[in-house]
Amino acid sequence: MNIIITSHPTMLIKNSIINIILVISIIFFAGNPSYSNDIQHKEALERSLQGSHRSEGNRLRDKFRRPVETLTFFGVKPNSNVVEITPGRGWYSEILAPLLKANGTLTAVIYDADLTDNAYLKKLNGFYKKKLGDNPEIYSSVQLEEINHKSPVFDLDSSADFVLTFRNVHNWAKSGTIDEMFRSFYKSLKTGGVLGVVEHRARAGTPLSQQIKSGYMTEQFVIKTAEKAGFVFNSSSNINNNSLDTKDHKNGVWTLLPVQRGLSDKEKSVYAKIGESDRMTLKFVKP
Numbered sequence: 001m002n003i004i005i006t007s008h009p010t011m012l013i014k015n016s017i018i019n020i021i022l023v024i025s026i027i028f029f030a031g032n033p034s035y036s037n038d039i040q041h042k043e044a045l046e047r048s049l050q051g052s053h054r055s056e057g058n059r060l061r062d063k064f065r066r067p068v069e070t071l072t073f074f075g076v077k078p079n080s081n082v083v084e085i086t087p088g089r090g091w092y093s094e095i096l097a098p099l100l101k102a103n104g105t106l107t108a109v110i111y112d113a114d115l116t117d118n119a120y121l122k123k124l125n126g127f128y129k130k131k132l133g134d135n136p137e138i139y140s141s142v143q144l145e146e147i148n149h150k151s152p153v154f155d156l157d158s159s160a161d162f163v164l165t166f167r168n169v170h171n172w173a174k175s176g177t178i179d180e181m182f183r184s185f186y187k188s189l190k191t192g193g194v195l196g197v198v199e200h201r202a203r204a205g206t207p208l209s210q211q212i213k214s215g216y217m218t219e220q221f222v223i224k225t226a227e228k229a230g231f232v233f234n235s236s237s238n239i240n241n242n243s244l245d246t247k248d249h250k251n252g253v254w255t256l257l258p259v260q261r262g263l264s265d266k267e268k269s270v271y272a273k274i275g276e277s278d279r280m281t282l283k284f285v286k287p
C-alpha cells in the first residue's frame with residue numbers, strides 16, 4: 001500500500017508567509033547596515049549597564065537617569081572618542097569606560113587636587129582616582145586631564161567625537177567659569193563633534209541668581225552659553241523629563257534624590273517619591 005503524505009493548505013500558507021518575512025528581513029538588514037549597527041551599539045550599552053562592577057546603589061539610579069537612551073540620543077558608539085567633564089564619583093564613567101575600552105577612548109576631565117584649596121574637590125579627585133585604580137580591568141584605559149577649577153582651560157587638540165557633561169552647568173555658573181568651560185569644550189571637539197548636556201531644568205524666565213541658588217538652570221541660558229562659545233544647537237530630548245518635580249524645593253535641587261539635603265526621615269520618604277530632578281537633554285554640534 002502506498003502512503004501519500006500531503007501538507008495541509010493552511011500549513012503551506014504559513015510556511016510561505018514565514019519565508020517571505022525571512023527574505024524581506026534579509027533584504028532590509030543588508031540594505032540598512034546602520035540599523036543593524038544601532039542595534040549592536042544599544043546591546044553594547046546594555047552590557048556595560050549590567051556589568052558586575054556597578055554598585056547596587058548606582059543601578060537604582062538607572063531608572064531616573066536613563067543612560068542607554070541618553071547616550072543613544074547623543075550618538076555615542078563603542079568606537080567613539082569621548083570626553084567626560086568633571087565626572088564626580090564616576091556614575092557615568094562606570095558605563096562609558098567598559099563601553100569604550102576595546103575600540104574607543106574615554107578621557108575624564110577632573111579638577112587638579114594640587115591646584116585647589118577646596119576640600120571637597122580634593123576629596124573628589126582622590127575618590128575618582130581610587131575608583132579607577134581599584135578596578136583596572138574596567139578603567140585601565142581611562143585617560144585623565146586635570147585642570148585648575150578656578151581657570152578651567154584645556155584643549156584636547158580637536159580630537160574628541162563627543163564632550164559630555166552631566167548635571168554640572170549650575171556649578172560653573174556659580175563659580176563664574178562657565179564661559180571658559182564651554183570654550184574648552186569647543187576647542188576639544190573635532191569639526192562635526194557633539195556636545196551633550198544633561199542639566200537640572202528651571203522654568204523659563206527664572207532669574208540667573210535664582211538658577212544658581214536652586215541648582216536648576218533654564219534651557220535658554222544653556223543654549224545661549226553654548227552658542228556664544230561657537231556651538232550650533234542641534235536638538236533636545238524628553239528622555240530625562242520628570243513632571244513630578246515642581247522645582248520649588250526648600251533646599252533647591254539638592255532636596256531631591258540622591259542628596260536629600262537637610263531633610264528629616266519622614267521628609268526623605270515623601271521626596272523620594274518624586275525621584276531625581278527634571279532635566280534638559282541637549283545636543284550641540286561644532287560646525
